[in-house]
Amino acid sequence: MENIRIGIVGLGRLGKVHAFNISQNIPGACLVAACSLDKRELEYARNQLHVEETYSQYEEMIENSNLDAVCIVSPSGFHAEQIQLAMKKGLHVFSEKPMGLNIKEIENTIKIIDQCPNQVFQLGFMRRYDDSYKYAKKLVDNGEIGELTVIRCYGIDPSSGLESFVKFAKASNSGGLFSDMSIHDIDLVRWFSGKEVNRVWAMGKNAAYPELDQVNELETGVALMQLEDKTMAILVAGRNAIHGYHVETELIGTKGMLRIAQVPEKNLVTIFNEHGMVRPTSQNFPERFREAFICELKEFVECIQKNRQSEVTAYDGLQATKVAIACQRSVDTNQIIDIK
Amino acid sequence: MENIRIGIVGLGRLGKVHAFNISQNIPGACLVAACSLDKRELEYARNQLHVEETYSQYEEMIENSNLDAVCIVSPSGFHAEQIQLAMKKGLHVFSEKPMGLNIKEIENTIKIIDQCPNQVFQLGFMRRYDDSYKYAKKLVDNGEIGELTVIRCYGIDPSSGLESFVKFAKASNSGGLFSDMSIHDIDLVRWFSGKEVNRVWAMGKNAAYPELDQVNELETGVALMQLEDKTMAILVAGRNAIHGYHVETELIGTKGMLRIAQVPEKNLVTIFNEHGMVRPTSQNFPERFREAFICELKEFVECIQKNRQSEVTAYDGLQATKVAIACQRSVDTNQIIDIK
Amino acid sequence: MENIRIGIVGLGRLGKVHAFNISQNIPGACLVAACSLDKRELEYARNQLHVEETYSQYEEMIENSNLDAVCIVSPSGFHAEQIQLAMKKGLHVFSEKPMGLNIKEIENTIKIIDQCPNQVFQLGFMRRYDDSYKYAKKLVDNGEIGELTVIRCYGIDPSSGLESFVKFAKASNSGGLFSDMSIHDIDLVRWFSGKEVNRVWAMGKNAAYPELDQVNELETGVALMQLEDKTMAILVAGRNAIHGYHVETELIGTKGMLRIAQVPEKNLVTIFNEHGMVRPTSQNFPERFREAFICELKEFVECIQKNRQSEVTAYDGLQATKVAIACQRSVDTNQIIDIK
Amino acid sequence: MENIRIGIVGLGRLGKVHAFNISQNIPGACLVAACSLDKRELEYARNQLHVEETYSQYEEMIENSNLDAVCIVSPSGFHAEQIQLAMKKGLHVFSEKPMGLNIKEIENTIKIIDQCPNQVFQLGFMRRYDDSYKYAKKLVDNGEIGELTVIRCYGIDPSSGLESFVKFAKASNSGGLFSDMSIHDIDLVRWFSGKEVNRVWAMGKNAAYPELDQVNELETGVALMQLEDKTMAILVAGRNAIHGYHVETELIGTKGMLRIAQVPEKNLVTIFNEHGMVRPTSQNFPERFREAFICELKEFVECIQKNRQSEVTAYDGLQATKVAIACQRSVDTNQIIDIK
Incomplete structure (x- = not known):
C-alpha cells in the first residue's frame, strides 16, 4: 500500500507536534507539504522534517502537492474555510478544534463534509x-x-x-x-x-x-x-x-x-x-x-486505509x-x- | 478546678460518640446526665458510661441535674427549643447542627444566645x-x-x-x-x-x-x-x-x-x-x-474553663x-x- | 474502680509523651509521681501536669509514693535495674525498650519478672x-x-x-x-x-x-x-x-x-x-x-484492671x-x- | 540515508516485541529477515510484519540477507555464539541479555567485539x-x-x-x-x-x-x-x-x-x-x-547512523x-x- 501523502497547515506549537508525528511516528503516512506564513516554521519543516514542498498559501498547497489528506492546525479563524476547501478538493481532513468560530460557520462546514461520505473527516479530540x-x-x-x-x-x-x-x-x-x-x-x-x-x-x-x-x-x-x-x-x-x-x-x-x-x-x-x-x-x-497525539493520527490514517469514518465526527465538534x-x-x- | 458537669440529650449514633467522648476522652469534663426517649439508650448510658442520672424529659434534666453545660444531639427539630431552654437556664451549650429547621427559628435562638454573653455556645462543625x-x-x-x-x-x-x-x-x-x-x-x-x-x-x-x-x-x-x-x-x-x-x-x-x-x-x-x-x-x-469529635469538645470545655467564646458561632449556623x-x-x- | 497510681522515671522527649498521656489521655490512670535528675523536668511535671510528688531518686519514689505501677523511660542503662526493683516492690511495670544493655542482664531481669506472675510487665513496642x-x-x-x-x-x-x-x-x-x-x-x-x-x-x-x-x-x-x-x-x-x-x-x-x-x-x-x-x-x-503511645498505655492499664498479661512480653524484649x-x-x- | 537493514533471530514473546518495533516504530530501520525454528513464528513475521526473508538457520540468515545488523532474541544459550558470528560477519549487533551462560563464554565474546570497534554492539538493558x-x-x-x-x-x-x-x-x-x-x-x-x-x-x-x-x-x-x-x-x-x-x-x-x-x-x-x-x-x-523497548532500538539505530557506540556495553553484560x-x-x- 502506498504511503498516505499529507500536507499540514500551521506549524505553531501544536502544529510542530503533528508535523513531527506524521513524519516520524505514523507508519503508512508521510509529510510531503507544509504551509505557514512564518518563514522560520517552513525552514523547520524543510530542515528538521525533510518536507519537500513548503507554501505560504493554503490554496496553493492543496492545489499543487498531490496530497491525499490535510492536517489543519492553523489559527481557529481559518479552520472552517480550510476544511471546506480541502473537502471540495477531494482530500481527507484532520482538523484541530474548533471547527469554526460560530455555529452558522460550523453548520455550513458540516453540510459540505456530509457531501463527501468517502472522504475521512476527523476532529482533534485527542483525549x-x-x-x-x-x-x-x-x-x-x-x-x-x-x-x-x-x-x-x-x-x-x-x-x-x-x-x-x-x-x-x-x-x-x-x-x-x-x-x-x-x-x-x-x-x-x-x-x-x-x-x-x-x-x-x-x-x-x-x-x-x-x-x-x-x-x-x-x-x-x-x-x-x-x-x-x-x-x-x-x-x-x-x-x-x-x-x-x-x-x-x-x-x-x-x-x-x-x-x-x-x-x-x-x-x-x-x-x-x-x-x-x-x-x-x-x-x-x-x-x-504525546502518545494520544500519535494515536489519533494513526487512527486517521487507518480510517483512510480501511475506507471508514472516524469515531470523532464533525457533529461532535458542533455540539x-x-x-x-x-x-x-x-x-x-x-x-x-x-x-x- | 472542678470538672465541668455535662448532660447530653440524644443518644443515637452521633449522640453515643459524644457521650462516650465526654465520659472518657475529655479531661476536665464529666458526663453526669443523659436524656432520651429510648430506654435502651439510657441503659447504655448507665451501664456502659456510668452516667448517674437519666431522663426521658429534657426540661427535667436541665432542671434537676445541677449541670454546667448541655450537649444537644437530639433530632434536628428539637435543637432550637433545647438551645433556648438551656441558655435561659444559664447553661453552656454545645449543639449539633442545624440550629433549627428554618431561618426564623434560628434567628430567634441567636437573639437569646446573644443575651447570654457569659455562656459558651458552640455548634458542632467538627471538621x-x-x-x-x-x-x-x-x-x-x-x-x-x-x-x-x-x-x-x-x-x-x-x-x-x-x-x-x-x-x-x-x-x-x-x-x-x-x-x-x-x-x-x-x-x-x-x-x-x-x-x-x-x-x-x-x-x-x-x-x-x-x-x-x-x-x-x-x-x-x-x-x-x-x-x-x-x-x-x-x-x-x-x-x-x-x-x-x-x-x-x-x-x-x-x-x-x-x-x-x-x-x-x-x-x-x-x-x-x-x-x-x-x-x-x-x-x-x-x-x-473520631479525633475531630474529641477536639471540638475539648475546645468547648476549654472555652468554659477560660471564659471565652468558641470560634464556631451561632451566626455560622445561621448562614x-x-x-x-x-x-x-x-x-x-x-x-x-x-x-x- | 480506683484509678491506677503511676509513677514515671525519666522525663526526656519520650518521657514527656508518656507523662502527658498518663495524666491526660488514659482513663483509669493518674500520674502521681515523677522522677528525674533534671530539675526543669520535675518542674514541668509539677506545673504542667500537676504531679504532686517529684523525686530525684528512683528508689525513693517507689518506696514512698504508694504506687500501683511505674513507667520507666530513663536512659537504657538503667532499665534492667529499675524493672527489677519495681517488680520486687510489687509494682506493675511498663518499660521502654531495651530491657537492658546485654543478654545476661536481660535474662536476669526476666527471671525476676517470672517470679511475679500477678504483676503486669509490658515493654514499649508501641507500634x-x-x-x-x-x-x-x-x-x-x-x-x-x-x-x-x-x-x-x-x-x-x-x-x-x-x-x-x-x-x-x-x-x-x-x-x-x-x-x-x-x-x-x-x-x-x-x-x-x-x-x-x-x-x-x-x-x-x-x-x-x-x-x-x-x-x-x-x-x-x-x-x-x-x-x-x-x-x-x-x-x-x-x-x-x-x-x-x-x-x-x-x-x-x-x-x-x-x-x-x-x-x-x-x-x-x-x-x-x-x-x-x-x-x-x-x-x-x-x-x-501519638495514638499508639496512648493505646499501649491504655492496654497496660487494662491489663492491670483485668488482671491479665500484655501481649508484649519480656521475652519479646530479649529476643x-x-x-x-x-x-x-x-x-x-x-x-x-x-x-x- | 538508507534504512538500516535488520534481521532478527528469535520470535518468542520478547522477540515479537522487538520485531514489531523494528518494522513499525523505529524510523530509519527496517526488518528484512527473521529466523526461528518455529514455523508459526516465521509465518507471523511474513504475514503480520511483511518480513520478506525467513530462515530456520541463523548462519544462513546472516550470510544471505545483506543485513546491516542483527537483533538477537534467541534462547540464552545461543547468545554468545550468535553475537560472535555476527560480529565476524561485520554486522552491528543488538543482543538480549545475558551475553552468555558463563563468564568464560562472555569474556571470549567481548574479545571478538573489541576487535570490531566500528561495529555497534548494544545489550538489551532497556530499563x-x-x-x-x-x-x-x-x-x-x-x-x-x-x-x-x-x-x-x-x-x-x-x-x-x-x-x-x-x-x-x-x-x-x-x-x-x-x-x-x-x-x-x-x-x-x-x-x-x-x-x-x-x-x-x-x-x-x-x-x-x-x-x-x-x-x-x-x-x-x-x-x-x-x-x-x-x-x-x-x-x-x-x-x-x-x-x-x-x-x-x-x-x-x-x-x-x-x-x-x-x-x-x-x-x-x-x-x-x-x-x-x-x-x-x-x-x-x-x-x-513498551516505550523503553522502542527507545533502546532507536538508540541502537542512531549509534549505527552516527557511527558511535552505545552506552550499554558488553562489559556491562559481563559484570x-x-x-x-x-x-x-x-x-x-x-x-x-x-x-x-
Missing part, C-alpha cells in the same frame, strides 16, 4: 485516544461504575503561560476561557455520557490578574451543566496551575467512581525530600498527550462548540443558558 | 477541629496558595446506608440532601474563604433509586455557588459512595492547590493484590472524624442553613437562587 | 498498638496475603537530628544503629512472622558524616536476616531522612503484598505547587505514633535485643552471624 | 531507556539526592506465569532466579552508583510451591550486596506478584530518596469501589517497558552476569560470596 481515557471509557461502558450521575472535568493550563496571555489578551481575543480550554472537556462529557447538555451556568474570577476583567477574559472559570437525562457535569477551566498542566476527569456512578489523572503524574518517579513526598507533574499538553458558546454567554449574563 | 483541615487552614491563612478562586467540597455518605434511607424517606423527610449532607461543606466554604455565598444553582439525579423522585429526595446532588467576592464553590453531595465515606475538600488558589482527603484513606496501609494497588478508605463519619435552604429551593425550581 | 499496624496484622493473620516470604522494615530518623548526633557520638555511644533504631523493626519481624531470626548479615555506610567511622557509629545501615522457616527479612536503619521520620514496613506473601506507611503521610492533605504534587510527611516519632546485638557484631566483623 | 529511569538518573547525576547509600531493586514477575514455570522447571533450568530476573536490577545498581559489587549474600524461600526446592529453583529470593565504596544494595526477585509485574527501584541518598514505580501504576486511572481506592497495575514487561552468578552461588552455599 479519546489517550491510554488512560480509553481504559476508563471501557470500564464505564462495561458498567463497572454503574449509571453516571456526575462528571467533573478540570482543564487548567500551566501558570507559566499566564503572564504572556495577559499581555496579549487585549490584542487578540482567545474566544473565551470555555471555548479555548473546556471544549475538550465538553467533548469528554458527551463521550462518556452519550448525552447532550441542556442547561449551563458559568462564571469566573480574575484573582491573579484582575486587569483581565477589562478585556473580558478569565483566568479561572467554573461551569455547572445539566444533561438531558439529569446527569450533572462540572467544568473547571483555568490558566493558572502552578504545578503544570492539570487535566483531570472524574466520573461518579451509582456503583463506583473513576478518576483520570487525579494527580497528573509526569512519570513513575516519587521523590522524598525536604518538601515531603513529591510526585512530579505533567508540565504541558505535548508532554501529557461541543454550542456548549462552549453557551458557557461564555452565561458568564456574560450571569444567568442560566438553555442550549437548544 | 474545623480535624487535623488535616486545621493544617490546610493554616497553609491557606499563611498565603501558601495565594488568593482562593475555587472551593470544591464533596460530602458523600456510604452506599451501605442508602437502601434504608430509601425505605424510610417517605415517612420522614431528611430536610433535603443539601441541608442534611452539605451543611458542613457550606461551613467549610465560609471558613476557608471568609466570604458569604451570594447565588446558588443546585440540582440532583436519582439514578440508583429513581423512586426517590416521588418523595422529593435526592441520591446525588451538585450545587454551584458564587461568593460575594466572585470566588466559586462547588458542592457534590450524595448518599451512594460504594467505597465508604467520601468527604473531600479542594482549595484552588492563585499560587497552588490543596486537597484534603483527595483519597479518604482509612490508615497508612497499602495492599497489592489481584485488584492492583489498594488503599482502604474511611467507612463512616465516626471513623473519619450555613440559609445557603442549604437556598440549595434546596434551587433544586425545587431549577433556577438560580439569590441569597440575601 | 503493635498503631492503627495501621493492627490493621495489617489482622489481614496477615486472616491469610489475606498468604504465607510470608519477605519482610522489609525501614526505620530512619529525621536528618534534623543527625548533626547533633554526630557531635555527641564520641562522648556517648548509642549502642549502635541497630540496637538504637532497628529494635522496633526486629520486634515487628517476629510479631508478623511468629518466627525467630537465625542468621544475619549487616553493614553500614557513613556518607554524609564519614567521621562517624572513627567512633564506630553508623549513619545508614542494612541488615539481611534469615528466619527459622527461611522467611527473609530486610532492615534499613538510618539517621538521615531529609523528609522526616520514615518508618515503613512491607510484608510480601504468596497471595499479596502489604505496606504500612509506604509514604509516611502526615495527614490527609495533598498540595499541588511548583514542586509538583506534595504529601507532607511525619516529622518525628511523637507525631507518627529483639539478641538480634540487634547480632546485627552490630555482623557490622563489626563483616561476616554472617548465627543467632543461637 | 536505562525508560522515561522514569532516565528522569531518576538525571536527578541522581545532578546531585539532587546527594551521595547514594542504599539501592533497593525489586523485580517480581506476575504470579500468572508461576504455575507453568513450576511445571517446566524440572525440564529446563532457568539459570536461577537471580540470573533470570535480577540481571536488569544488577545493571541498575551499577548504572546508578557507578560502582562494582564486591560481596553478596543471597537466599530464597519457596512457599507457594515448595516442590521448587527439589529442582533447585526459587519462587522468591533476596540478595544483599556490598559495593566497592560501601554502598549497600538490596535485590528482591520473585515470580509471584499477584498484582502483576512489580519492578521497583529505590535510591536512598544523603539528601533525599527516590523511588521509581513505588506503585507500578498501569496508567493514570484511579478507581473507587468496594475495595477502597484502587490503582490498576502493570501486568507484564511488554506493557511496562552483571558475574554478580548474578555470585548470587546463585550464595544461595547454593548460604555463605557470603566475594566477587573478584
Whole structure:
C-alpha cells in the first residue's frame, strides 16, 4: 500500500507536534507539504522534517502537492474555510478544534463534509485516544461504575503561560476561557455520557490578574451543566496551575467512581525530600498527550486505509462548540443558558 | 478546678460518640446526665458510661441535674427549643447542627444566645477541629496558595446506608440532601474563604433509586455557588459512595492547590493484590472524624474553663442553613437562587 | 474502680509523651509521681501536669509514693535495674525498650519478672498498638496475603537530628544503629512472622558524616536476616531522612503484598505547587505514633484492671535485643552471624 | 540515508516485541529477515510484519540477507555464539541479555567485539531507556539526592506465569532466579552508583510451591550486596506478584530518596469501589517497558547512523552476569560470596 501523502497547515506549537508525528511516528503516512506564513516554521519543516514542498498559501498547497489528506492546525479563524476547501478538493481532513468560530460557520462546514461520505473527516479530540481515557471509557461502558450521575472535568493550563496571555489578551481575543480550554472537556462529557447538555451556568474570577476583567477574559472559570437525562457535569477551566498542566476527569456512578489523572503524574518517579513526598507533574499538553497525539493520527490514517469514518465526527465538534458558546454567554449574563 | 458537669440529650449514633467522648476522652469534663426517649439508650448510658442520672424529659434534666453545660444531639427539630431552654437556664451549650429547621427559628435562638454573653455556645462543625483541615487552614491563612478562586467540597455518605434511607424517606423527610449532607461543606466554604455565598444553582439525579423522585429526595446532588467576592464553590453531595465515606475538600488558589482527603484513606496501609494497588478508605463519619469529635469538645470545655467564646458561632449556623435552604429551593425550581 | 497510681522515671522527649498521656489521655490512670535528675523536668511535671510528688531518686519514689505501677523511660542503662526493683516492690511495670544493655542482664531481669506472675510487665513496642499496624496484622493473620516470604522494615530518623548526633557520638555511644533504631523493626519481624531470626548479615555506610567511622557509629545501615522457616527479612536503619521520620514496613506473601506507611503521610492533605504534587510527611516519632503511645498505655492499664498479661512480653524484649546485638557484631566483623 | 537493514533471530514473546518495533516504530530501520525454528513464528513475521526473508538457520540468515545488523532474541544459550558470528560477519549487533551462560563464554565474546570497534554492539538493558529511569538518573547525576547509600531493586514477575514455570522447571533450568530476573536490577545498581559489587549474600524461600526446592529453583529470593565504596544494595526477585509485574527501584541518598514505580501504576486511572481506592497495575514487561523497548532500538539505530557506540556495553553484560552468578552461588552455599 502506498504511503498516505499529507500536507499540514500551521506549524505553531501544536502544529510542530503533528508535523513531527506524521513524519516520524505514523507508519503508512508521510509529510510531503507544509504551509505557514512564518518563514522560520517552513525552514523547520524543510530542515528538521525533510518536507519537500513548503507554501505560504493554503490554496496553493492543496492545489499543487498531490496530497491525499490535510492536517489543519492553523489559527481557529481559518479552520472552517480550510476544511471546506480541502473537502471540495477531494482530500481527507484532520482538523484541530474548533471547527469554526460560530455555529452558522460550523453548520455550513458540516453540510459540505456530509457531501463527501468517502472522504475521512476527523476532529482533534485527542483525549479519546489517550491510554488512560480509553481504559476508563471501557470500564464505564462495561458498567463497572454503574449509571453516571456526575462528571467533573478540570482543564487548567500551566501558570507559566499566564503572564504572556495577559499581555496579549487585549490584542487578540482567545474566544473565551470555555471555548479555548473546556471544549475538550465538553467533548469528554458527551463521550462518556452519550448525552447532550441542556442547561449551563458559568462564571469566573480574575484573582491573579484582575486587569483581565477589562478585556473580558478569565483566568479561572467554573461551569455547572445539566444533561438531558439529569446527569450533572462540572467544568473547571483555568490558566493558572502552578504545578503544570492539570487535566483531570472524574466520573461518579451509582456503583463506583473513576478518576483520570487525579494527580497528573509526569512519570513513575516519587521523590522524598525536604518538601515531603513529591510526585512530579505533567508540565504541558505535548508532554501529557504525546502518545494520544500519535494515536489519533494513526487512527486517521487507518480510517483512510480501511475506507471508514472516524469515531470523532464533525457533529461532535458542533455540539461541543454550542456548549462552549453557551458557557461564555452565561458568564456574560450571569444567568442560566438553555442550549437548544 | 472542678470538672465541668455535662448532660447530653440524644443518644443515637452521633449522640453515643459524644457521650462516650465526654465520659472518657475529655479531661476536665464529666458526663453526669443523659436524656432520651429510648430506654435502651439510657441503659447504655448507665451501664456502659456510668452516667448517674437519666431522663426521658429534657426540661427535667436541665432542671434537676445541677449541670454546667448541655450537649444537644437530639433530632434536628428539637435543637432550637433545647438551645433556648438551656441558655435561659444559664447553661453552656454545645449543639449539633442545624440550629433549627428554618431561618426564623434560628434567628430567634441567636437573639437569646446573644443575651447570654457569659455562656459558651458552640455548634458542632467538627471538621474545623480535624487535623488535616486545621493544617490546610493554616497553609491557606499563611498565603501558601495565594488568593482562593475555587472551593470544591464533596460530602458523600456510604452506599451501605442508602437502601434504608430509601425505605424510610417517605415517612420522614431528611430536610433535603443539601441541608442534611452539605451543611458542613457550606461551613467549610465560609471558613476557608471568609466570604458569604451570594447565588446558588443546585440540582440532583436519582439514578440508583429513581423512586426517590416521588418523595422529593435526592441520591446525588451538585450545587454551584458564587461568593460575594466572585470566588466559586462547588458542592457534590450524595448518599451512594460504594467505597465508604467520601468527604473531600479542594482549595484552588492563585499560587497552588490543596486537597484534603483527595483519597479518604482509612490508615497508612497499602495492599497489592489481584485488584492492583489498594488503599482502604474511611467507612463512616465516626471513623473519619473520631479525633475531630474529641477536639471540638475539648475546645468547648476549654472555652468554659477560660471564659471565652468558641470560634464556631451561632451566626455560622445561621448562614450555613440559609445557603442549604437556598440549595434546596434551587433544586425545587431549577433556577438560580439569590441569597440575601 | 480506683484509678491506677503511676509513677514515671525519666522525663526526656519520650518521657514527656508518656507523662502527658498518663495524666491526660488514659482513663483509669493518674500520674502521681515523677522522677528525674533534671530539675526543669520535675518542674514541668509539677506545673504542667500537676504531679504532686517529684523525686530525684528512683528508689525513693517507689518506696514512698504508694504506687500501683511505674513507667520507666530513663536512659537504657538503667532499665534492667529499675524493672527489677519495681517488680520486687510489687509494682506493675511498663518499660521502654531495651530491657537492658546485654543478654545476661536481660535474662536476669526476666527471671525476676517470672517470679511475679500477678504483676503486669509490658515493654514499649508501641507500634503493635498503631492503627495501621493492627490493621495489617489482622489481614496477615486472616491469610489475606498468604504465607510470608519477605519482610522489609525501614526505620530512619529525621536528618534534623543527625548533626547533633554526630557531635555527641564520641562522648556517648548509642549502642549502635541497630540496637538504637532497628529494635522496633526486629520486634515487628517476629510479631508478623511468629518466627525467630537465625542468621544475619549487616553493614553500614557513613556518607554524609564519614567521621562517624572513627567512633564506630553508623549513619545508614542494612541488615539481611534469615528466619527459622527461611522467611527473609530486610532492615534499613538510618539517621538521615531529609523528609522526616520514615518508618515503613512491607510484608510480601504468596497471595499479596502489604505496606504500612509506604509514604509516611502526615495527614490527609495533598498540595499541588511548583514542586509538583506534595504529601507532607511525619516529622518525628511523637507525631507518627501519638495514638499508639496512648493505646499501649491504655492496654497496660487494662491489663492491670483485668488482671491479665500484655501481649508484649519480656521475652519479646530479649529476643529483639539478641538480634540487634547480632546485627552490630555482623557490622563489626563483616561476616554472617548465627543467632543461637 | 538508507534504512538500516535488520534481521532478527528469535520470535518468542520478547522477540515479537522487538520485531514489531523494528518494522513499525523505529524510523530509519527496517526488518528484512527473521529466523526461528518455529514455523508459526516465521509465518507471523511474513504475514503480520511483511518480513520478506525467513530462515530456520541463523548462519544462513546472516550470510544471505545483506543485513546491516542483527537483533538477537534467541534462547540464552545461543547468545554468545550468535553475537560472535555476527560480529565476524561485520554486522552491528543488538543482543538480549545475558551475553552468555558463563563468564568464560562472555569474556571470549567481548574479545571478538573489541576487535570490531566500528561495529555497534548494544545489550538489551532497556530499563536505562525508560522515561522514569532516565528522569531518576538525571536527578541522581545532578546531585539532587546527594551521595547514594542504599539501592533497593525489586523485580517480581506476575504470579500468572508461576504455575507453568513450576511445571517446566524440572525440564529446563532457568539459570536461577537471580540470573533470570535480577540481571536488569544488577545493571541498575551499577548504572546508578557507578560502582562494582564486591560481596553478596543471597537466599530464597519457596512457599507457594515448595516442590521448587527439589529442582533447585526459587519462587522468591533476596540478595544483599556490598559495593566497592560501601554502598549497600538490596535485590528482591520473585515470580509471584499477584498484582502483576512489580519492578521497583529505590535510591536512598544523603539528601533525599527516590523511588521509581513505588506503585507500578498501569496508567493514570484511579478507581473507587468496594475495595477502597484502587490503582490498576502493570501486568507484564511488554506493557511496562513498551516505550523503553522502542527507545533502546532507536538508540541502537542512531549509534549505527552516527557511527558511535552505545552506552550499554558488553562489559556491562559481563559484570552483571558475574554478580548474578555470585548470587546463585550464595544461595547454593548460604555463605557470603566475594566477587573478584
